[in-house]
Amino acid sequence: MAGQPVKRSYSNATLDYLGARYLGVGPELCSYTTQAVQIPMRDGINLEADFYSPELPDKQSPAGLIMIQCCYGRGAGISFINARVFAARGYQAVFVSTRGTYGSGGTFDPGSNEQSDSQDIVAWMRQQSWYPGSFATLGPSYLGYSQWALLHDPPEDCIAAVIPVGPHDQASHAWDTGSFRLDRASWSDMMSRPDDEKGGFLSRLSHLPGLSFLRPAELEKAVEGLPLEESLQKYFGDRAPWLFEYLKHPDVENSYWTSRRHHVSLERANIPILLVSGWYDTFTRQTIHQFQRLHDRGVNVNLVVGPWTHVQGSGLHSMPEIMDFLAEHLAKAGKYDRSQARVFVTGSEEWRSLPNWPPPSQPIALYLQAQGGIGSTLPTQGARPSSFVFDPLDPTPSIGGNQMSGGGRVNDSVYADRTDVLAFTSEPMTEDLEIMGCPFVHLMHESDPPFADLWVRLSEVDTDDVSHNITEVYRALDPARDMSQPLKLELQECAHRFRVGTRVRLIIAGGFFPMYARSLGTAENRVYSDKTVPQRHTLEIAGGVSQLVLPVAAAV
Structure with a gap:
């Protein structure tokens, strides 16, 4: 089924013009029409979609066809960057709402139906008179x-x-650190609200990833509650059943995740x-x-x-x-x-x-020093260990980094003043140092009790003594690990130049909340338990057994 093609309105043309100026994509080639269509799936349900067709001079063919699948609606903002900007430059576009969202039939179950539904969309496109014989796909994030x-x-x-x-891979995103990523809760909150929910523009914005400052206080309280699953269940009720399946399956190899990887x-x-x-x-x-x-x-x-x-x-x-x-x-x-x-x-x-x-690089080691230093000099064999205590009831906060909301490059100087954090800072650089690739740490580390997490961040302290984050890693530690052997953790890859006068800082903590579900310090499941035990982390320093290894970019 299909509606009649609708010409672009004056207001949409104005928005398209202003949006294109912001994106820097150059002038339009044409206007376009939008046609509402329904796409049948093999199980009998229909997906709602919009077909964008450029209005080109006679005998001029479209530049090509773009297929987009989207679970966030087909409204003005999201359709502009995923369909309209291309239609105004000569492309056809099929902009489809994911199963169970924004008019499409069926039930939204993240990741479970996209493989078959996308094939059915392709089969439908091939049957249309306007199909050019080939297509490209496009779209960010879930798209x-x-x-x-x-x-x-x-x-x-x-x-x-x-x-x-x-x-x-949805499983890896949720659980590959060994702790649950709690942005799955805020995303699920947004996705489980009715498409026609009232409450105004700001109310809807409050559930968008990237706008954490507008998130409902009730959701923040739910994420803080223990047991985590019970607290979230009270908040969500019968909404977002997939979230509780996520919580139930921490093993990324479990068959639950097969269709989502x-x-x-x-x-x-x-x-x-x-x-x-x-x-x-x-x-x-x-x-x-x-x-x-x-x-x-x-x-x-x-x-x-x-x-x-x-x-x-x-x-x-x-x-x-x-x-x-x-x-x-x-x-x-x-x-x-x-x-x-x-x-x-x-x-x-x-x-x-x-x-x-990454490009070729040469590893160099910086050794953790007593009194919070880090540098190329080996510490003495008599250097005393460094330690801190992580309290699950007062967890180390998430500041910046790779969070879906509230992340990015930020001033993270506050970590150096916290008692539940170790911060190791070098002397000012005497020459530029450029790193490209994957930094890692070797840490001679113990935790008591053994049920603990580690969060490690590499930052730069500028000449004004302000620290900014570069890269990091989070890991729930194996309680059966051999603590007499160094622990190796790879930080996320990065490309950064430490300028003369700046300093290297390594930050180590036992949590990063609410980005990750906190370690409770017990053998019980962190999702279902409310029992907590503070965890003492100890790092051996003597002889250079704990070190940061940087991938220094090879000279070109």
Whole structure:
């Protein structure tokens, strides 16, 4: 079923013009029409969609067809960056609401139906008179996940993909640290509210990722409550049943997650793919893994990583590059001549073009010192251990970093003054030091009791004595680990230059809340228990047994 094509309104044309100016994508080529359509699925339900058709001069064909699957509605804001900006430049677009959202039939169960539904959308497109014979896919975040679900079984007529900040593995995002990522609760809160919920613009904004300052106080209290599952259940009621399935399945290899993981797509995809991320994105690790696996297979893949958060990396700052990519690989009428990897080097505040990521590097070790120092000099054998206590009832707060909301590069100087944090700071740099790749730490670490987590962050202290975050890692520790052996933790990859006069800072804590569900310090399940025990963490310093290893970029 389909409605009549509707010409673009004056107000939408104005919004399109202003939005394109902000994105820097150049002038429009045409106007367009929008047609409401219904797309039948194999189980009998219909997905609601809008078909965008450019109004081109006679005998001029569209530049190509773009397929977008979206669970966040098809309203003005989100349709602009995912469909309308392309329609006004000559592309057709099919903008589909995910099953169970914004008029589409069925029940929304994140990640479980995208693989089959995307194939059904493709089958429907092939039957339409306007189908040009091939298409590209596009869209950030969950829209990117839907693309990976399609590429689980790549259609022959899918010839390119643009995937900004898009995960391929929902299980890893929720549980790969061993602790539950609590942004799954705020996202589930947004996704489980009725599409027509009243309350005004700000009320709806309060549930959008990236706007944590507007989140309901009730949700914040629910996340803080113990037991966690019981507290969330009281808040959600019968909403977001998937959230409680997430909580129930911490093992990422459990069969529950099978339909929500698409590592096989990285082995089967063989089309040009543009990946976009940010150093402070929620899914940076997954995007870099996608690039590395596809690049190793010889796939035509490009990576862009900016100084961006999740929302910023969704295309707001990379639309000109996306347009160039589609012009070559979909419209066959342009040239995309970027390097395989283009990354923003924080500290030097410049873009770097590279043939691969990470580039060659040379590891250098900085040793943790007594009295909170860190440097290239080995501490003496008599250096005393450093310790702190993590209290589950007063957890170390999440400040900046790769949070879905409230993240990014921030002033994190406050950590150095907390008693539940160890901060090791170097002397001022006497020459520039540029790192590219994956820093890691070797820590001779003990915890009492053994049930504990570690959060480690690399930061830079500037010449005004203000600290800003660069990269980090979180890990729920194995209580059966051999504490006589050093613990190795890899921080997320980064690209940063420490300028002369700045200082290296390593921050170590036992939690990062509310980004991650806190360690309770007991053998009981952190999701279902309310029993807590403070945990004493001790780091051995003597002889250089605890160290930070930095990947120093090789001279070009």
